[in-house]
Amino acid sequence: MTTTTSLYDQFTALYNERKGLNGNDWLQNLRREAFEAFKAKGFPTTKHEEWRFTNVAPFLKEDYSLAPAAASLHEHKNAGTIPGLDAYEIVLKNGLLNEDINIPGIKITPFRSAVKEPAIRQYLGKHIEVQKNGFAALNTALFENGIVIEAAQNAATDKPIHITHVYNAQEPFFVQPRILIIANRSSRIEIIESIFIKGGQPLFVNTVTECYVAENARVDQYHLQTTPDNAHLVNFTQVEQKADSLYNNFIYTLPGATLVRNNLHLNLDGSNTESHLYGLYLTGGSQLVDNHTLVNHMKPHCLSNELYKGVLMDQSRAVFNGKIFVQQDAQKTNAFQQNNNMLLSDKAVVDSKPQLEIFADDVKCSHGSTVGSFNNEALFYLKARGIGETAARNLLVNAFAFDVTNKIQIPAVREYVEKLIAHKMAETYD
Amino acid sequence: MQRNKIPFADLYIKEKKHRKEDMLSIKNLQAKVEDKQILKGIDLQVNAGEIHAIMGPNGSGKSSLASVLAGRESYEVTGGQVTFDGKDLLELSPEDRAREGLFLAFQYPIEIPGVSNINFLRTALNEIRAYRNEPPLEAKEFLRLTREKQKLVEFDAKLANRSLNEGFSGGEKKRNEIFQLAMLEPKLAILDETDSGLDIDALRVVSNGVNKLRSNKNAFIVITHYQRLLDYIVPDFVHVLYDGRIVKSGTKELALELEERGYDWIKEPVTSESV
Ligand SMILES: Nc1ncnc2c1ncn2[C@@H]1O[C@H](COP(=O)(O)OP(=O)(O)OP(=O)(O)O)[C@@H](O)[C@H]1O
Numbered sequence: 001m002t003t004t005t006s007l008y009d010q011f012t013a014l015y016n017e018r019k020g021l022n023g024n025d026w027l028q029n030l031r032r033e034a035f036e037a038f039k040a041k042g043f044p045t046t047k048h049e050e051w052r053f054t055n056v057a058p059f060l061k062e063d064y065s066l067a068p069a070a071a072s073l074h075e076h077k078n079a080g081t082i083p084g085l086d087a088y089e090i091v092l093k094n095g096l097l098n099e100d101i102n103i104p105g106i107k108i109t110p111f112r113s114a115v116k117e118p119a120i121r122q123y124l125g126k127h128i129e130v131q132k133n134g135f136a137a138l139n140t141a142l143f144e145n146g147i148v149i150e151a152a153q154n155a156a157t158d159k160p161i162h163i164t165h166v167y168n169a170q171e172p173f174f175v176q177p178r179i180l181i182i183a184n185r186s187s188r189i190e191i192i193e194s195i196f197i198k199g200g201q202p203l204f205v206n207t208v209t210e211c212y213v214a215e216n217a218r219v220d221q222y223h224l225q226t227t228p229d230n231a232h233l234v235n236f237t238q239v240e241q242k243a244d245s246l247y248n249n250f251i252y253t254l255p256g257a258t259l260v261r262n263n264l265h266l267n268l269d270g271s272n273t274e275s276h277l278y279g280l281y282l283t284g285g286s287q288l289v290d291n292h293t294l295v296n297h298m299k300p301h302c303l304s305n306e307l308y309k310g311v312l313m314d315q316s317r318a319v320f321n322g323k324i325f326v327q328q329d330a331q332k333t334n335a336f337q338q339n340n341n342m343l344l345s346d347k348a349v350v351d352s353k354p355q356l357e358i359f360a361d362d363v364k365c366s367h368g369s370t371v372g373s374f375n376n377e378a379l380f381y382l383k384a385r386g387i388g389e390t391a392a393r394n395l396l397v398n399a400f401a402f403d404v405t406n407k408i409q410i411p412a413v414r415e416y417v418e419k420l421i422a423h424k425m426a427e428t429y430d
Numbered sequence: 431m432q433r434n435k436i437p438f439a440d441l442y443i444k445e446k447k448h449r450k451e452d453m454l455s456i457k458n459l460q461a462k463v464e465d466k467q468i469l470k471g472i473d474l475q476v477n478a479g480e481i482h483a484i485m486g487p488n489g490s491g492k493s494s495l496a497s498v499l500a501g502r503e504s505y506e507v508t509g510g511q512v513t514f515d516g517k518d519l520l521e522l523s524p525e526d527r528a529r530e531g532l533f534l535a536f537q538y539p540i541e542i543p544g545v546s547n548i549n550f551l552r553t554a555l556n557e558i559r560a561y562r563n564e565p566p567l568e569a570k571e572f573l574r575l576t577r578e579k580q581k582l583v584e585f586d587a588k589l590a591n592r593s594l595n596e597g598f599s600g601g602e603k604k605r606n607e608i609f610q611l612a613m614l615e616p617k618l619a620i621l622d623e624t625d626s627g628l629d630i631d632a633l634r635v636v637s638n639g640v641n642k643l644r645s646n647k648n649a650f651i652v653i654t655h656y657q658r659l660l661d662y663i664v665p666d667f668v669h670v671l672y673d674g675r676i677v678k679s680g681t682k683e684l685a686l687e688l689e690e691r692g693y694d695w696i697k698e699p700v701t702s703e704s705v
Pocket residue numbers: 463464466468486487488489490491492493494495504537
């Protein structure tokens with residue numbers, strides 16, 4: 001491939017090369033539909049309503065390799081560990097799972113073998129609207145690596161599962177990992193995902209995660225997005241909740257990756273569900289962090305609660321777009337959404353857009369967004385007690401982030417996130 | 431101040447120590463805020479071991495004086511000098527003033543949700559210690575100190591563990607200021623209307639706390655509207671601030687006189703002068 005070939009053409013070539021090779025019909029069909037959706041519209045541009053503030057074009061110009069050499073990542077066995085975290089550790093090296101994982105009640109299967117099992121057919125790509133989501137379409141058409149995590153009925157893990165995505169970017173490359181989580185009836189799992197990148201070359205990670213939360217099951221998902229700045233992350237997470245289930249999503253983005261786009265879509269397809277979405281983005285440099293969420297209330301008596309907070313430094317930008325749909329059937333819905341931002345620099349910009357669309361009449365919904373800066377009175381109070389600029393700002397940023405960080409239910413993860421924030425603040429104001 | 435007989439050989443040293451006694455020296459201090467002249471030439475001398483009370487009508491500039499001394503950035507100093515322990519106070523950042531031993535108990539302490547009282551105090555204490563090249567306090571020692579000072583000012587341990595002043599009652603906030611004062615042991619403490627909002631018992635507790643913290647090495651400036659406080663914390667001097675100037679100074683009897691006669695008799699000479 002030459003440098004003049006566009007990424008779009010490269011993917012088209014790759015698709016054509018592979019299309020005869022997908023064993024079973026249903027998978028071939030799924031991939032074909034997805035690829036056609038991608039082909040028709042290509043990568044999203046700022047003309048696309050959902051991408052108005054986020055121009056991905058500059059990040060696609062790189063001469064990415066689509067099939068990186070299987071680099072040895074052996075020496076990085078402990079990379080990306082979270083101090084003090086007691087968890088089942090899973091390391092995906094360039095998307096590949098290289099070892100057997102034994103967790104009571106939980107089945108972990110690499111996609112390469114999982115796609116051969118008929119059961120996966122009822123889950124894979126079932127609810128993702130590929131027509132509307134170009135990146136998710138591309139992933140669906142061409143993903144190869146990743147894992148399926150399935151919790152058996154009534155299974156509950158004694159400790160969380162920690163997935164570290166380790167990438168060795170010896171050359172610029174574009175990866176498309178896929179994660180499928182199936183929490184069967186009354187099961188309970190906690191999954192933490194973090195990312196560790198070495199190699200120093202640009203890396204584009206286009207991830208799709210699907211999560212099925214069956215009746216009375218509970219899934220907690222944590223995402224820690226800390227990467228070097230030549231990483232670009234696009235995530236698409238689709239969650240399906242059945243009756244009486246509970247789903248919690250926590251996402252923490254720190255300075256690093258120049259582009260982060262997270263899409264989190266929830267279908268509340270059962271009554272009496274509960275969902276909590278917490279996000280924190282601390283942005284720096286010329287970073288762009290874009291969170292799009294969509295909570296679709298389809299059935300009655302469901303509760304969704306969303307709180308995203310942003311702290312913006314330097315000339316960084318953030319986008320928050322939160323949609324709540326309350327369908328006609330979804331009476332007695334409680335849906336809350338809040339986005340608060342703190343700008344620590346004149347050059348930082350945030351675009352915050354909460355959206356509510358309600359088609360039922362008996363619902364309780366609220367949404368709001370705020371943008372502010374440091375409270376100078378608070379800053380003075382702290383200084384008047386001998387606390388210097390750095391420590392004072394650190395305390396205030398932590399205080400602002402507090403109602404998001406204090407929701408983290410795993411102490412080691414919480415400490416880790418707080419340390420990352422403190423470290424960043426010290427770097428900035430020392 | 432009582433003075434003991436000094437052996438001849440110690441005279442020279444005592445001489446130097448004596449110079450250290452003038453802790454705060456304010457000369458012709460003028461300051462404005464948003465183009466409004468608030469302080470119009472303040473002179474005040476505070477020595478170690480002394481308690482000064484500042485009284486005066488609403489809006490006369492008492493809190494402004496405290497703010498300027500503590501380094502609040504919205505005030506612009508337009509003239510005069512302030513030395514604190516021999517250093518040019520006005521040159522120092524607010525945090526360095528605190529680290530040098532200046533403490534302001536705020537008239538309106540702010541609420542800072544998400545910052546725990548204890549974490550805040552530990553940070554403050556350790557930053558002050560670092561400034562003096564002292565190592566951070568051991569966790570055990572910090573805990574011991576916290577307990578001791580909580581007892582001294584009868585500050586509820588439950589409050590100490592909450593977010594800084596969040597949801598505290600007016601009186602609890604004031605008590606917290608005194609708890610912080612006890613923890614940080616400053617050289618010079620300015621109490622800005624710490625008594626207002628305190629119930630009668632709390633007033634006694636807070637005053638007892640201050641009296642226990644008094645020594646011949648520290649000093650207090652107590653801003654108040656009420657003579658009552660001065661029954662507990664007995665001042666060496668009482669000053670009346672009016673329209674940005676100290677218009678009268680005296681001993682504790684002046685406070686009693688003000689209680690009886692109000693401020694009009696003091697205002698008059700100033701207004702007639704300015705006519
Ligand atoms: N930011 C500001 N902008 C304009 N005027 C101000 C500002 N801050 C204070 N002032 C004014 O300065 C004057 C002195 O205020 P200050 O708070 O020092 O009075 P005080 O003597 O402490 O009164 P009180 O007894 O009511 O506490 C008042 O007239 C007040 O309105």
